[in-house]
Amino acid sequence: xxxxxxxxxxxxxxxxxxxxxxxxxxxxxxxxxxxxxxxxxxxxxxxxxxxxxxxxxxxxxxxxxxxxxxxxxxxxxxxxxxxxxxxxxxxxxxxxxxxxxxxxxxxxxxxxxxxxxxxxxxxxxxxxxxxxxxxxxxxxxxxxxxxxxxxxxxxxxxxxxxxxxxxxxxxxxxxxxxxxxxxxxxxxxxxxxxxxxxxxxxx
Amino acid sequence: xxxxxxxxxxxxxxxxxxxxxxxxxxxxxxxxxxxxxxxxxxxxxxxxxxxxxxxxxxxxxxxxxxxxxxxxxxxxxxxxxxxxxxxxxxxxxxxxxxxxxxxxxxxxxxxxxxxxxxxxxxxxxxxxxxxxxxxxxxxxxxxxxxxxxxxxxxxxxxxxxxxxxxxxxxxxxxxxxxxxxxxxxxxxxxxxxxxxxxxxxxxxxxxxxxxxxxxxxxxxxxxxxxxxxxxxxxxxxxxxxxxxxxxxxxxxxxxxxxxxxxxxxxxxxxxxxxxxxxxxxxxxxxxxxxxxxxxxxxxxxxxxxxxxxxxxxxxxxxxxxxxxxxxxxxxxxxxxxxxxxxxxxxxxxxxxxxxxxxxxxxxxxxxxxxxxxxxxxxxxxxxxxxxxxxxxxxxxxxxxxxxxxxxxxxxxxxxxxxxxxxxxxxxxxxxxxxxxxxxxxxxxxxxxxxxxxxxxxxxxxxxxxxxx
Numbered sequence: 001x002x003x004x005x006x007x008x009x010x011x012x013x014x015x016x017x018x019x020x021x022x023x024x025x026x027x028x029x030x031x032x033x034x035x036x037x038x039x040x041x042x043x044x045x046x047x048x049x050x051x052x053x054x055x056x057x058x059x060x061x062x063x064x065x066x067x068x069x070x071x072x073x074x075x076x077x078x079x080x081x082x083x084x085x086x087x088x089x090x091x092x093x094x095x096x097x098x099x100x101x102x103x104x105x106x107x108x109x110x111x112x113x114x115x116x117x118x119x120x121x122x123x124x125x126x127x128x129x130x131x132x133x134x135x136x137x138x139x140x141x142x143x144x145x146x147x148x149x150x151x152x153x154x155x156x157x158x159x160x161x162x163x164x165x166x167x168x169x170x171x172x173x174x175x176x177x178x179x180x181x182x183x184x185x186x187x188x189x190x191x192x193x194x195x196x197x198x199x200x201x202x203x
Numbered sequence: 204x205x206x207x208x209x210x211x212x213x214x215x216x217x218x219x220x221x222x223x224x225x226x227x228x229x230x231x232x233x234x235x236x237x238x239x240x241x242x243x244x245x246x247x248x249x250x251x252x253x254x255x256x257x258x259x260x261x262x263x264x265x266x267x268x269x270x271x272x273x274x275x276x277x278x279x280x281x282x283x284x285x286x287x288x289x290x291x292x293x294x295x296x297x298x299x300x301x302x303x304x305x306x307x308x309x310x311x312x313x314x315x316x317x318x319x320x321x322x323x324x325x326x327x328x329x330x331x332x333x334x335x336x337x338x339x340x341x342x343x344x345x346x347x348x349x350x351x352x353x354x355x356x357x358x359x360x361x362x363x364x365x366x367x368x369x370x371x372x373x374x375x376x377x378x379x380x381x382x383x384x385x386x387x388x389x390x391x392x393x394x395x396x397x398x399x400x401x402x403x404x405x406x407x408x409x410x411x412x413x414x415x416x417x418x419x420x421x422x423x424x425x426x427x428x429x430x431x432x433x434x435x436x437x438x439x440x441x442x443x444x445x446x447x448x449x450x451x452x453x454x455x456x457x458x459x460x461x462x463x464x465x466x467x468x469x470x471x472x473x474x475x476x477x478x479x480x481x482x483x484x485x486x487x488x489x490x491x492x493x494x495x496x497x498x499x500x501x502x503x504x505x506x507x508x509x510x511x512x513x514x515x516x517x518x519x520x521x522x523x524x525x526x527x528x529x530x531x532x533x534x535x536x537x538x539x540x541x542x543x544x545x546x547x548x549x550x551x552x553x554x555x556x557x558x559x560x561x562x563x564x565x566x567x568x569x570x571x572x573x574x575x576x577x578x579x580x581x582x583x584x585x586x587x588x589x590x591x592x593x594x595x596x597x598x599x600x601x602x603x604x605x606x607x608x609x610x611x612x613x614x615x616x617x618x619x620x621x622x623x624x625x626x627x628x629x630x631x632x633x634x635x636x637x638x639x640x641x642x643x644x645x646x647x648x649x650x651x652x653x654x655x656x657x658x659x660x661x662x663x664x665x666x667x668x669x670x671x
Contacts, residue, residue: 016526017519018398018498022637027618031269031283033243033290045639050625074519076399079432080637082334083241084350105368105402105434106334106348113352163366165225176352177254180229180360183221187257187362190220190231200455200463201233201327203260 002115003173007096008142009069012059013133019073020080021107025089038085039092060093063136070097070141072126072133077118078107087114097143099150101126112166115173117145125158145171207473209370210439211405214345214470218328220362229362233327234344237264237300237354238313239291240618241332245355246294256298257361263322264295264302267312269619272581272608275305284619298358311584311610314338314552318422319584321451325440325467330357335552335634337428341421342448343440343470345405348429369479371404371433375412377487382668384562385420386554386632386651388412389427390492392484394502401433404480407472408438412486418447419556426553427634430499439471491667493539494636494649496527501636503539505654505666511535530638531646532626539664542648546629547578547659548641549652550608551615554632555583559652560591564599566656566667572604573662579606579621581613605659617642630658 029041047058054061060068071090077100078086087110090098098111099119111118121129132152133139142151145167150158168174180187195202208216221229237245242264249255256262269284279285288305295302303310309320314335317323323339329346330336332354339346353363373392393400406428408421416424421438428436445464448454455463490504501524503510512528512535515521528535533542549555549563560582572578580600582588588610591597597607614621615633622642623629629647632655636647648664657667 015519015522017523020498020637022616022635022640026639026643027616030240030618031281031287033247033287035244045643050643076402076432079398080334080430080635082332082348082350084244084332084352102399102402104399104432106350106429109353109365110350113350163225165223165227176364177252177356177359180356180362180364183229184360186221186229187231187360191361194231198326198463198466200459201261201324 001173001175004096004115004117004145004170006142006144006146007069009140010064010067011070011072011129011133011139011141012065012068013130014059014071014073015130017074018076018079021078021083021086022080024078024086025083030083030085035088036092038089039094042089042093064139067094069094070099070143071095072129073098073100075101077103079104082106084110084113087111087116091116099126099129112170113176115170117143117170119143119150119160119162121158121160128152129158207475209472209476209478210343210407210437210470211345211370212476214326214328215367226366227364228367230328230365231362232330232357233261234322234329235262235357236313236317236329236331236336237262237291238268238331238333239266239287240268241351242354243287243290243294244351245332245358246298248355249298249358254359256300256358259299259301261361262300262358263317264291264300265310265313265316266291266305268612268616270305270611271620272611272613273620275609308585311587312552312555312612314426315555315583315587318342319451319586321448321454324448324454324463325444326470330363334429335426337434337436338422338426338552340425340428340435340437341418342444343437343467345435345437347434368434369404371401371406371480372478373406373408374410374481374483375408375486376410376483377412377485378415379412379486380489382491383486383489384651384653385416385423387489387492388486389424390494390502390649391486391489393427393431393499394492395484396431396482398430398498398500399432401428401431404433405435405437406431406433408436413438414441417558418443419558422556423553427499430634440467491651491654493654493664494647495531495533495539496524497530497636497638498527499635499649501527505539505664507539509533509535509537509539540666541663543575543628543663544630544648544658545575545577545627546623547576547655548614548629548631548633549579549655550581550583550613551633552583553634554652555581555587557587557590559632560587560596563652563656564596566653567603567605567660568599570603570660572659575662576659578604578659579608579614581608582610584610614641616640617645623647630655630664
């Protein structure tokens, strides 16, 4: 997994609450057996008409937002289906950070497995960042995971909180499975004990 | 003396393998369900690292999302769907994972077949790469959806790295009024708490209305917990739970059954156990519920009207409502019973079990689907389909003008050929009414099976209590 330390780039405003994972990546695109290649269908039904032509009003179809690296969104981003294709599509498009006042739990976890940083901020902070992102002359933000700050175009900074372990894993691009297998004796002894106490769970 | 614990606390504590720094834990996973859509990349990850599946006998796969619900002996037409279903079979064979493939007599929707087979058991941790894994919480199992990378982690290690959610209690102590079902109950709850109401929490559903529900009714309630933001929705196991599970193929037998039941009886929350959040929902006078918008929280009683954005509590909510109304083609103030529908879908992991089919058949018996409506039923599993046919329910539906289909996720999410056409309005027993969920530009109204059946007959949303 690619490390995440500091990201500078165009931030796109998506001032809607409850953006769900069906919108982020509609189900027809879940038929892929790969993790890559979904960037071209990110927000498919909001971004393209049925005939494949662009919907001009959609933010990612406008300059400079075609180069979006950061999305600033309304509350409860990523609700609905557990599809990890949502962060895969974001990543493949080039988005490595989403900023909102809250995230749905499953989507939040999925982001960290893919080197995407979901940042939770207060409503006031979101309003300021949404205004920054909406200024198409200069919608650039810098998100620094080491210092836990977002630097705005006017030079002001916004601080954010994040779980320490998740931060470490993202900063170092750590593989979860490798980390867990370092503790395999604990899993072995758990199973031995459970076989005794609840033998009906084993065959 | 140990502090009183909730059902969730007990399952959590008994599954902790290791506590890491900063509130993360390694949680043991007893049961892992797989389907074809969100698993290929997990197997690919194992393959790339030369890893195996740690406990194949604790794992069960089924093809459900992509499968056609029409005659499948001819195979799957769409090449991508076919590849995905075949990939699941190939992966399971390679890694030794038991699978019910498309033509298996036990095939069905993953969250229907788990309980049906007795794979789901009280007091266990159950995961699947699917948000409606919450369904299994109806058995007093800690059951929740995970992402594909987490699925890979479970395959390789039989554990998850996770922090502990908070406890939330939802108390529903009145009996449900006549005409209202588990579906109406959970819709009413989500309407009240909102789609983020349970985020960060595991919900335990308590109270008379919950205890009165059959296991199938409880599964409907637990199923939609995720639509209220909580990943898991638990209901304490009781005699109904044990009765449901007894004798099922993968449930314990003989002496092990007795030992298991004795253990399961220790699971309900202790008196005095505390919850981080508690709410009480009054249902004594509720009417059957229906969604009007594009979020499961957009709920009104069938006796109500399409709401007006000017009454919204916030600017964000107002703007969301306007967007929903435009997408759904609805005008504020319209009585819900004036909304005409074009499609009816009875199916999905929420409502496709035998009692759901019986309830719908009861409404439809001897009557006809309205001319303007295209209606279909997809039983939740092949076993349920056969049982329904033994009871003659298929004849009732077919004679009324419904299509009687095979088991699968079907029209819930429009991923297989069953889709609602653009601009058409569907009364659906499924769980999500998001934009585009049942097909691009499709309009979904979530209802109970009896309400969907009544809508099919009348060609519009109706109050099932009045519809004669």
